[in-house]
Amino acid sequence: MEGILQQLSEYAASEVYPFHMPGHKRNMPEEISRLAGAAKMDITEIEGFDDLHAPKGILLEAQERAAAVFGADETFFLVNGSTAGILTAVSAAAPKGSRVIVARNCHKSVYHACFLRELHPVFLYPQTVREYGIADAIRPEQVEEALKDVPDIAAVIVTSPTYDGVVSDIEKIADIVHRAGIPLIVDAAHGAHFGFSPLFPESPVRLGADLVVQSLHKTLPALTQTALLHVSGPLADREGVREFERIYQTSSPSYLLTGSIDACVRLLEKGECWDGFGDKLRLFYEKTAELKHIRVMNRDIMEKGCMKAFDAGKLLISVINTKITGNTLYKELLNRYYLQLEMASDTYVTAIVTPWDREEGLLRLAEALLEIDRETEKESDGREGQCLPGEETLTGKPYPELKTALPLHRALTAPKEFCPLRKAAGQTAGTYVNLYPPGIPLVIPGEVITEEVIKLIEMYVRQRLNVQGVENAGDSKGLTGDLQISILK
Numbered sequence: 506m507e508g509i510l511q512q513l514s515e516y517a518a519s520e521v522y523p524f525h526m527p528g529h530k531r532n533m534p535e536e537i538s539r540l541a542g543a544a545k546m547d548i549t550e551i552e553g554f555d556d557l558h559a560p561k562g563i564l565l566e567a568q569e570r571a572a573a574v575f576g577a578d579e580t581f582f583l584v585n586g587s588t589a590g591i592l593t594a595v596s597a598a599a600p601k602g603s604r605v606i607v608a609r610n611c612h613k614s615v616y617h618a619c620f621l622r623e624l625h626p627v628f629l630y631p632q633t634v635r636e637y638g639i640a641d642a643i644r645p646e647q648v649e650e651a652l653k654d655v656p657d658i659a660a661v662i663v664t665s666p667t668y669d670g671v672v673s674d675i676e677k678i679a680d681i682v683h684r685a686g687i688p689l690i691v692d693a694a695h696g697a698h699f700g701f702s703p704l705f706p707e708s709p710v711r712l713g714a715d716l717v718v719q720s721l722h723k724t725l726p727a728l729t730q731t732a733l734l735h736v737s738g739p740l741a742d743r744e745g746v747r748e749f750e751r752i753y754q755t756s757s758p759s760y761l762l763t764g765s766i767d768a769c770v771r772l773l774e775k776g777e778c779w780d781g782f783g784d785k786l787r788l789f790y791e792k793t794a795e796l797k798h799i800r801v802m803n804r805d806i807m808e809k810g811c812m813k814a815f816d817a818g819k820l821l822i823s824v825i826n827t828k829i830t831g832n833t834l835y836k837e838l839l840n841r842y843y844l845q846l847e848m849a850s851d852t853y854v855t856a857i858v859t860p861w862d863r864e865e866g867l868l869r870l871a872e873a874l875l876e877i878d879r880e881t882e883k884e885s886d887g888r889e890g891q892c893l894p895g896e897e898t899l900t901g902k903p904y905p906e907l908k909t910a911l912p913l914h915r916a917l918t919a920p921k922e923f924c925p926l927r928k929a930a931g932q933t934a935g936t937y938v939n940l941y942p943p944g945i946p947l948v949i950p951g952e953v954i955t956e957e958v959i960k961l962i963e964m965y966v967r968q969r970l971n972v973q974g975v976e977n978a979g980d981s982k983g984l985t986g987d988l989q990i991s992i993l994k
Contacts, residue, residue, distance in 0.1 A: 508771055509567055509573060509764040510546075512554070517545035522766060525551055553602045557758040558751045567767040574717075574774050577698070577735035579743065582894040583718075584762040587694040588614040590718035590734035592621065594690045594755045595662065597745030598716060599624055603659035606651050607641045609904045612692060613937060614946045616913065623914040627655050629663075631671075631905050634810040637802050637823050638852045639669045640903040641810040645677040652685050664692040665709060666699070668848075668943035669855065670819030670898050671812045672706050679713030688715035688740040694732070698724045698818060698859070702779040704786075706814035715741040721769050724818055724859055726778075756981040782860040785867055789858075792871035798827045798832070799878045803852065822874065827881045830968045834877065842873040848942045851968055904945075907962065908954040911993065916951030919993050926962065926975055926988040929954045930982050935991035938974035940961060948974070952989070963988070964977040 523530045525548070550556045557562040559953045564582065565655045572580035595618035599605050607615060607626040619626050629647045631640040645661050650959040652658060661682045665673040675691060679806040682689040693699065697719035700708030710717045717735040721727035736746055763961075772778055793801050802821040807814070824834050835849035844866075848855040856870065911919065921935035931953065940946040948958055965972050966988065976989040 509563060509760065509767040509927055512563060513546040513548070513760060513764050515986070516548065516553075523548070525549055526683070543761060543945045546761055546764070548623060551755060552798045556984050557584070558754070560598065564763060566647060567763070570774070571733060571766070571770045572735070574770050575687075575733065575735055576708065577717070577737050579736045581734040581736070581746070581750055582763055582766050583732035583734055583750075583754065583759075584730055584758045584766075586722075586730045587612075587692070587718045587720040587732040588617075589750070589753045590619045590732055591692060593734060593749040594716040594718060595619070595660070596622055596625075596735060596749040597742045598660040598688045598690055600659060603926065604655060604657055605659055606648065606655070606661040608663040610640050610667060610945050611662060612694070613939060613946055615662055616937070616946060616949055620917055623912070624659075625886060625912060627651055627658070628906075630902050630904055632811070634806065634807050636825075637821070637849075638785065638825065639802075639821065640667060641672065642667075642673040642812040643678070643798075644811055645681055648678050649681045652681065658685065658687060660688050660690055662692070662766065664694075666696045666706075666816045666819075668692065668695060668945070670695070670816030671810070671819060672696075672814035672816065674813040675709040675714055676712040679715075679846045683713070683738075683740065686740070687965050688738075689713070690716045691718070693717050694720040695723050696820075697721050697733070699816075701773055701776065702782070704779065704783055704817050706816070710735045710737065710849075713738070714988050716746070724857065725769050726772065726859075726861055727769040728762055730759075731762050731766045731769070732767070778860050780860075785862065785864050786858070788864065789820075789867045789871050791890065792868065793874055795875060795877045798881055799824055799874055800826065800876075805976055820855050820858055822856070822868075825852050829881060832968050832970055837877055838870070838873055839861055842869065844870055844873060849970060850940070851965060904956045905955060906949060907948065907955060907958065909951055910953050911951040913949055913951050916993060919950075922994050923976065923989040924992045926959055926990050929990050929992060930956045932957060932992040935993045936974045938972065940965060941971050941973050951993075954992070 527547055529544050531545045533541040555562040557564055568582055570579050600657040602623050604625045608627045608631045623943045629643050631643055633642050648661060654859060663673055665675055679689045687846055688990055691714040693709050700711055715738045719733050721731045722729045736743060799825045802823050824831055831851055831853050832849040835846055835854045838844040838846055846854050847857045901979050924932055934948045934950055934952050934954055935938055938948055939946045962975060977987055
């Protein structure tokens with residue numbers, strides 16, 4: 506059967522008149538004519554195009570192809586992003602009100618699922634890779650210990666790879682979780698490219714995870730919002746997945762998005778897209794070998810932590826040995842060299858690279874880093890081996906361990922008021938606080954705010970990072986200590 510995009514193209518070129526949604530009728534108004542090409546293939550569930558929520562034809566075949574390519578028993582197309590997949594997976598695996606083991610560095614969508622299902626999360630905290638200040642992997646021993654200590658766990662949820670590219674030992678974790686008779690959910694939103702090239706680690710889908718969520722659009726050539734939910738093994742509730750997928754996804758799925766997913770899967774099936782990518786990466790590393798103060802973490806990060814593997818598609822660039830912050834480097838690369846990176850943190854920046862990057866772009870980044878490195882040479886203060894900024898407040902962990910005063914599902918809807926951040930120690934948080942990206946909570950509703958986390962938030966605000974959950978963060982008032990946070994009354 507032909508691909509979805511091919512069938513859409515044929516329909517767009519046909520003489521069939523669209524007495525159906527969407528309202529532009531494949532004839533976009535001139536004022537927004539730049540969308541005209543897309544509009545010609547923007548349709549709804551009409552004759553011959555199947556139904557994503559009850560697929561029997563072209564969409565069923567496309568999902569079956571995706572399952573075969575990725576190594577799953579069953580794969581669901583997601584047009585509401587990985588968020589819909591996380592909500593679906595957690596809801597299907599964990600009965601309402603149950604306990605789940607959750608890696609603390611999970612995306613906020615996991616916390617939203619816990620709220621919706623009134624779950625009680627038991628957190629696993631990753632350690633810090635001290636030399637670089639990033640979160641390390643979740644160790645299998647942590648999972649095993651938590652399962653022994655806490656009764657009646659419904660599921661285990663971890664993120665691998667992390668937003669930084671850190672990979673946990675999913676095969677061992679899956680074995681431990683399965684011995685407890687429960688499913689393992691892996692948020693692999695940033696790992697859709699895993700398992701298709703020796704440059705990358707194996708996919709968690711093939712390592713025993715029961716429910717795996719992957720965003721195609723993050724690292725592969727697919728439109729934004731496109732993702733996959735893979736289901737494998739006997740522990741996953743297949744009917745539950747189908748039911749919750751219908752709840753969390755739109756009832757009017759975009760065929761442009763499903764077509765994009767199918768085209769991406771077909772490209773992976775051919776297996777030709779990785780040629781030359783390793784050469785581009787090697788060239789970048791050769792060019793940046795002369796860096797003296799700025800460091801590309803990828804060179805030795807595996808030696809610094811307990812991670813199983815690291816994603817070659819994430820370039821983590823550290824400024825720990827300089828007087829500049831990650832945000833300073835981020836702004837320099839953007840404003841001076843016109844290089845838009847993925848994220849800035851306090852001590853590093855992140856660039857996502859894929860086979861579709863041009864060699865010219867990687868060379869521009871390397872040359873920019875070398876020039877900035879030469880300029881910062883006299884400013885280096887020799888901080889190597891010393892505490893990272895704010896690390897003295899973290900006791901070696903990237904996420905402060907906070908006590909829970911009220912369950913998340915109750916705290917998020919409880920009456921709230923604002924309190925000055927500096928006076929909030931001992932109060933119960935009424936909101937999430939996180940950096941965005943990546944959207945991993947430092948504080949969740951119902952947790953007791955500590956001096957430790959207040960210092961961390963203030964440090965991030967001073968560095969002008971995107972702190973969400975505190976009022977005035979990032980403007981002049983916030984930088985002078987006028988920050989406020991929502992607390993429970």
